[in-house]
Amino acid sequence: MLNLTVANENPDQPPQWEAMFLSAKEEYEMPSLKPTYWNQLIDRMLTNDTLLQQFLRNYYRISDRDCDMDCKNSILCHLRQAHHSDNLCSDFMPPQKQAHAEKFPNFKSKNEAIEYVEDIKKKLLKNHKN
DSSP states (O other): OBOHHHHHHOTTSOOOBOOSOSOHHHHTTOSOOSHHHHHHHHHHHHHOHHHHHHHHHHHHTOSOOOOOHHHHHHHHHHHHHTTSOGGGGTTTSOOOOOSSTTTSOOOSSHHHHHHHHHHHHHHHHHHHHO
């Protein structure tokens, strides 16, 4: 991040870039960056507006961003579904029209999606061992 106020106060100096945060794991207290932990972060942001604002500040790189309930649900839904299934947001947002129904299974819940991914992971590991 570049602090324009400091840069403008010292026009003869090269700009001093600063990292906004070191890593997502540290910033959001996640043990790893596996999808399960991102999903847990989304669950935490559903009930913790301070954490959501922290995420939005990092995501949009601005200090304050107005975000009402529709904005919050939309952002968290996009994070959770990762372009897959709107049903993954059914616990906090009404299901939307399936954009990728032909490519992806129609999950009834986020837990069903997690189980599906875990099954695929097991199959891939099994095939890799053979």
